[in-house]
Amino acid sequence: MAIDRKKIIEEMVAVKIIGDADGVIKGFNVCVNLMPTSFWSGFAERITQKANDDQIEAIEFLLVNAAHECGYHTGYGIITSDEWNRVVAPMIEKGPEDTLHGAFAIFTAWGWAQSEIIELEPGERMVVRAYDYYEADVLKYGAKPKPCAYMLQGVSAAFMDLAYGGPYDKTGKTGIRTFRCVQTKGIECGDDYGEFIVTRA
Amino acid sequence: MIEERTTSLEVTTKVEPRTCRHYVNDIPMVVHCHHYSTLYTQLAIDTGETELLAEVSEEMFHDLLVRYYTEHSIDAIDDRVRIATLYFAAMGLGKMDVTYLAEYGGKVILTRSHLDRGWMRKWGTFDRPINYVTAGCCAGMAAAILEMPRGSFRAEEILSMVKGDPHSEFKIIRR
Numbered sequence: 536m537a538i539d540r541k542k543i544i545e546e547m548v549a550v551k552i553i554g555d556a557d558g559v560i561k562g563f564n565v566c567v568n569l570m571p572t573s574f575w576s577g578f579a580e581r582i583t584q585k586a587n588d589d590q591i592e593a594i595e596f597l598l599v600n601a602a603h604e605c606g607y608h609t610g611y612g613i614i615t616s617d618e619w620n621r622v623v624a625p626m627i628e629k630g631p632e633d634t635l636h637g638a639f640a641i642f643t644a645w646g647w648a649q650s651e652i653i654e655l656e657p658g659e660r661m662v663v664r665a666y667d668y669y670e671a672d673v674l675k676y677g678a679k680p681k682p683c684a685y686m687l688q689g690v691s692a693a694f695m696d697l698a699y700g701g702p703y704d705k706t707g708k709t710g711i712r713t714f715r716c717v718q719t720k721g722i723e724c725g726d727d728y729g730e731f732i733v734t735r736a
Numbered sequence: 737m738i739e740e741r742t743t744s745l746e747v748t749t750k751v752e753p754r755t756c757r758h759y760v761n762d763i764p765m766v767v768h769c770h771h772y773s774t775l776y777t778q779l780a781i782d783t784g785e786t787e788l789l790a791e792v793s794e795e796m797f798h799d800l801l802v803r804y805y806t807e808h809s810i811d812a813i814d815d816r817v818r819i820a821t822l823y824f825a826a827m828g829l830g831k832m833d834v835t836y837l838a839e840y841g842g843k844v845i846l847t848r849s850h851l852d853r854g855w856m857r858k859w860g861t862f863d864r865p866i867n868y869v870t871a872g873c874c875a876g877m878a879a880a881i882l883e884m885p886r887g888s889f890r891a892e893e894i895l896s897m898v899k900g901d902p903h904s905e906f907k908i909i910r911r
Binding site: 544554557560570574577578581597643649667669672 | 778
């Protein structure tokens, strides 16, 4: 594999992202914000804790879906960006597989989760491990009964959609949700890492 | 000659080498896109939890500002207001102008808005305001600036770019 994960991380970590005088951050063909991790995980934690048995499945689905759409559209913006073309594109030999490894290197570099692909069956199945992620920060003591890294679940599925789900569709009508993700381990559950298994939906 | 001093926002960024977590002014922060923030807002609307979204935002912005004011000894109200608007912009949330702030309320105008622009890019206009995140920021900001407890204020969005208004406007109300 030609992907130099260490080099990608070194280069991408240095990219500065901050709002201009108009409060706008442009990049990757999306509107970008930069907010405390406690905002995102705090809302997710509080809305799921408040949910009753009838609501929880739908709420969790929608939290994952928010990340799935983010991962799909912003992910496409990233893999077609100047930064990608400068650093990652020259390393790519096997299109979709190397693109996926490169995407998870960037996912690490920009602080979403320290994560990597452990297994990849092209077009069919991917296993990702995350050794550090902000979504686990809500836990202060003990272990949660079930995994809840919703953002990681959604983005993992989205990256497989981009790699093997057909041409990117900005309308979101095709391509996205070709794959789904199940989280089988979580730091928030007392495991050493989060594990995310992506398969065809 | 009178020399005007303009308070500027000091931003220090660092990255933890092992995990690559990013910190702005020692606060862990992360980049997300308008798809994510719009869908969070939609989830809050669908579940009737818009107050919760505003509350989480209020807590976030209040605590961030209080920390900054304390660490940098920002005591003057004018300076605190300016820092708040600059921090809001630095986070990519938009351009905020505080028209006034008083013990029992205030008014904030938003001429650029990440939440509104993102919503309209994704879905077009809507028949009611959606910027609960900025409403929360306004409430948290008011308490931080006036050194009142978090939760002292709430904010209502009375004009909204998503609805087609030329700018958004927030009325800050003392609880």
